[in-house]
Amino acid sequence: MAKDYYKILGVDKGSSQEDIKKAFRKLAHQYHPDKAGGDEAKFKEANEAYQVLGDEKKRGQYDQFGAAAFDGSGGFGGFSGGAGPGSAWDFSGGAGFEDLGDIFGNLFGGGRGRQERRGSDIQVDVDITFKDSIFGVNKEVELIKTDTCDRCGGTGGEPGEGMETCKDCDGNGVQMGVQRTVFGNVQTKRTCATCQGTGEIPKKICTSCQGQGTQRKKQRLTVTIPSGVENGSMLRVRGQGEAIKVGATGDLFVRLHVPHDTRFERDGATLISEATIGFTQAALGDTIEVETVDGLVDLKIPAGTQSGSQFRLRGKGVPHGRGRGDQLVVVNIKTPEKLSREQKKLLEELDLKE
Ligand SMILES: [Zn+2]
Ligand SMILES: [Zn+2]
Secondary structure (H helix, E strand, O other), rough: OOOOOHHHHHOOOOOHHHHHHHHHHHHHHHHHHOOOOOOHHHHHHHHHHHHOOOOHHHHHHHHHHHHHHHHHOOOOOOOOOOOOOOOOOEOOOOOOOOHHHHHHHHHHHHOOOOOOEEEEOOEEEEEEHHHHHHHHHEEEEEEEEEEEEOOOOOOOOOOOOOOOOOOOOOOOOOOEEEEEEOOOEEEEEEEEEOOOOOOOOEEEEOOOOOOOOOEEEEEEEEEOOOOOOOOOEEEEEOOOOOOOOOOOOOOOEEEEEEEEEEOOOEEOEHHHEOHHHHHHOHHHHEEEEEEEEEEEEEEOOOOOOOOOOEEEOOOOOOEEEEEEEEEEOOOOOEEEOOOOOOHHHHHHHHOOOO
C-alpha cells in the first residue's frame, strides 16, 4: 500500500511548507524514541514523510506521481548514462527516487524556486577491481561526517521540551532592518540568524549537540556501484553528504579507481583482447581458448585466417542497458622463429609465396 505522507503528518494537501515543518516538529517531539512514550516506528514514519513533503521539489513530484515514485520499484535504472571518466553518475542507494526526481525534473522543468541551505558535499575515493568495474559491486565505504543529531533528530532542541517563538524575529523567520543608501533609507529583509528562518527555537537546547542539530559521526555505508564504470568515474549518492540543521543534506561523491587490466582494452561497451595463434592453426583452422571476463571460452579459427583478423564474441563485453556489449578478439599469427631441419624442408617443399 502506498503511504499517505500528508496523513502521516496530519496536514492537508494545501498546507504551506511552514505548516508541514511545524507538524513534523510536533510529531518528532512526540514520538522521539529517547522520550518516555516515544515510538520509534512512528518517528521514522514521520521522518520519511517529512523528507518528501518538507522538500518542495519532492513534494511536487509526490503530488503528481504519488508514493509509487518513492518505493524504488520503478523501472528506471539506478543511474543516468554517460559513464566516461569524470562524468557523474546519479543514483541513490536503494530508493531510486532521486533518479526519478532528476528525470521528471528534466521533463517537466521542475526546479527549486529559491536558493536553499544545503550541507556540504563530500568526496571519497574507492578502489575496485577491473572485474567489478564491468559487472558492478556493492562496496562498503567508511566516512566521518556531520550527520543529524541522534538525540534531537536535528531540531537542536532537547527532546520533550518543546519549542517557543523566536524572540529575535517574533516568529516571522525574517529580521527587518533599515539600510541607509544614497536613495534614502531602504528597508531590508533577511533570514533570522537565530532561528534560521523557522520562526521558532527550542525551549531547551539539546544536550548532545548543544543546539546544532548535527554531530560528527563515523559511518559505514554500502554504495552500489553499477556495472560498466571506468577508472575516474564519479558516482553521486544523494543525501549522503554532510547534514545541516535547517536545509538539505549534501551529497556524497564516490570517485572510482580501476586498475588497468593488461588482458583487455575497453571501448565503451566493447572489450578488445588479443590472441596469438600459430602458422599452421591460421592456415588449417582450429579452435582456441580465449580469455573473457566470464572466464575461458572457445573460439573457432577458420582456415585461412589472416594476421590482424578480428573475431566477435557476442555478449562478452560490458553490460549496458539490458544487454551486454561484445568482445573483439584480434588474432596475431606467430611466424616460427626456430625450425627444425625437417620443418624447414617441409616448408621449402610447400614453397608458399602467397
Ligand atoms: Zn541534538
Ligand atoms: Zn528568528
